[in-house]
Amino acid sequence: MNLQEQDLLNNAFQANKVGKIKEAEELFHETILLNPKNPKPFFALGNIYHRRGEIGKAIKAFSKVLELDPCHTEAAISLSVIYNDIGKYEEAKKIFETASERVKNNVTSDSMGDVHVNKKFAQRHFELAEQYFTYAKYDDALFEYAKASSLDPENDEIKLKIAKVYAKKGLVNKAIEDLRKLKAERPHYIPARLALGLIFYGSGKIIEAQQEWLKILSIAPDNTEAKTYLSLAESATETTLN
Numbered sequence: 001m002n003l004q005e006q007d008l009l010n011n012a013f014q015a016n017k018v019g020k021i022k023e024a025e026e027l028f029h030e031t032i033l034l035n036p037k038n039p040k041p042f043f044a045l046g047n048i049y050h051r052r053g054e055i056g057k058a059i060k061a062f063s064k065v066l067e068l069d070p071c072h073t074e075a076a077i078s079l080s081v082i083y084n085d086i087g088k089y090e091e092a093k094k095i096f097e098t099a100s101e102r103v104k105n106n107v108t109s110d111s112m113g114d115v116h117v118n119k120k121f122a123q124r125h126f127e128l129a130e131q132y133f134t135y136a137k138y139d140d141a142l143f144e145y146a147k148a149s150s151l152d153p154e155n156d157e158i159k160l161k162i163a164k165v166y167a168k169k170g171l172v173n174k175a176i177e178d179l180r181k182l183k184a185e186r187p188h189y190i191p192a193r194l195a196l197g198l199i200f201y202g203s204g205k206i207i208e209a210q211q212e213w214l215k216i217l218s219i220a221p222d223n224t225e226a227k228t229y230l231s232l233a234e235s236a237t238e239t240t241l242n
Helices: 003-017 021-032 037-050 053-068 073-085 088-103 114-134 138-151 156-168 172-186 190-202 205-218 222-241
Strands: none
Touching: 003 021, 003 037, 021 037, 021 088, 037 053, 037 073, 053 073, 073 088, 073 114, 088 114, 114 138, 114 156, 138 156, 156 172, 156 190, 172 190, 190 205, 205 222
16 A cells, blocks of 8 residues: 555545545545555445445445455445345345354454454344344244354343343243353343343242342342332232232
8 A cells, every 4th residue: 555545545534533424435435546456445435325324335335345355354244234134134144154154264354353353243143143032033043142142252131132042942940040150240230130030930939039139129229120020029929928
């Protein structure tokens, strides 16, 4: 990259950063005229078009990035997301799986192998899992949540979702085990205690459920969900005694 091209690119990114989108767009196009084989301006333009809702232009830009650099993971993810959003699920799946396989095999690329990229892949797997969960395809959901968790192991929400899938599948003991583990790792992560309480409650373990919700109120006294569940549990206990 020569000095003129680098200066243009730097100015374009700076303009984009401060919200001067039209100026940035023009500068990226100038950069492309100087060097049509540099994927960076195409990727930046793809993001601009995507944010603006110009889907056709975004697809062309991201596709051009992958033509110039087949290992550009973020462009593959972006293109996969767009295809998924417009209902081209097979195209989305094919692009995503190809990029995911490259990460798995540690193919080298400037944008691959770091935490940021792994989290992007994790988010995509999470979104797929959520879709499967919505349609009660629990085995598929579990598979995708597990992939997401392996790529983003610090994400507590994914672990919580995995436990909820086990509960939906009737594997209550496994759900409880996972939630207890999550609770031990993150004692103040309230969603895990809420979910564990609900599983206990659904299993007829009212006292254990109440203990979880009381603990939540000791952490967050104004938590309305814990208060509501406690009230329900108390009513259930009174009904049973009567």
